[in-house]
């Protein structure tokens with residue numbers, strides 16, 4: 001049983017992409033999964049879950065929106081699911097803090113560039129606070145997401161930013177900008193579950209590496 005929170009206060013970095021793909025991949029592997037959409041302004045994960053209901057895949061993944069008591073709801077749900085995934089909003093307000101307070105693994109996507117590097121330093125402070133408040137280990141994995149193929153030098157800079165913060169974050173695998181992630185979003189599926197005509201072996205390989213780091217790491 002793992003509770004994964006996908007966190008980054010900066011908008012549009014790929015939290016929902018990551019949360020839906022982690023949840024969908026776990027479900028495909030036969031786990032019972034609950035995905036919490038903790039973004040009160042824009043329920044993208046919830047909408048993905050609604051599309052997923054009509055997609056024909058087994059319904060061992062339920063997507064729910066959160067209310068004020070969701071910290072208690074997660075704790076109450078924990079014994080009833082194999083895994084729980086929380087998709088956070090782009091801020092460090094209540095919903096994100098609750099997620100960080102219950103998570104075993106905190107996944108932090110960022111995009112290439114200085115603004116995201118500054119945001120990551122701020123995220124590190126919250127990760128440290130969380131670690132200081134518990135005796136159990138809390139993993140935090142940062143990775144660069146949606147990298148265009150042509151910016152190798154800038155990607156290396158972002159990877160260095162994460163490596164320099166090795167006391168706070170493990171470095172996760174780089175995820176490239178691929179149409180397969182957007183196709184999965186549209187169909188209510190993870191990249192692992194895409195039908196053959198949309199399947200992208202590179203996407204399944206890289207996301208498989210991320211999953212292995214989270215669940216076998």
Ligand SMILES: Nc1ncnc2c1ncn2[C@@H]1O[C@H](COP(=O)(O)OP(=O)(O)OP(=O)(O)O)[C@@H](O)[C@H]1O
Nearest residue numbers: 011012013014015016017090146176177178181182
């Ligand atoms: N690796 C990727 N390849 C291609 N497109 C991607 C990838 N990651 C994210 N995207 C696209 O980028 C956009 C932003 O991603 P997403 O909605 O997951 O970010 P977010 O962090 O959840 O945003 P918000 O902070 O608004 O909740 C979406 O259109 C998504 O489909």
Ligand SMILES: [Mg+2]
Nearest residue numbers: 015016039044
């Ligand atoms: Mg989102």
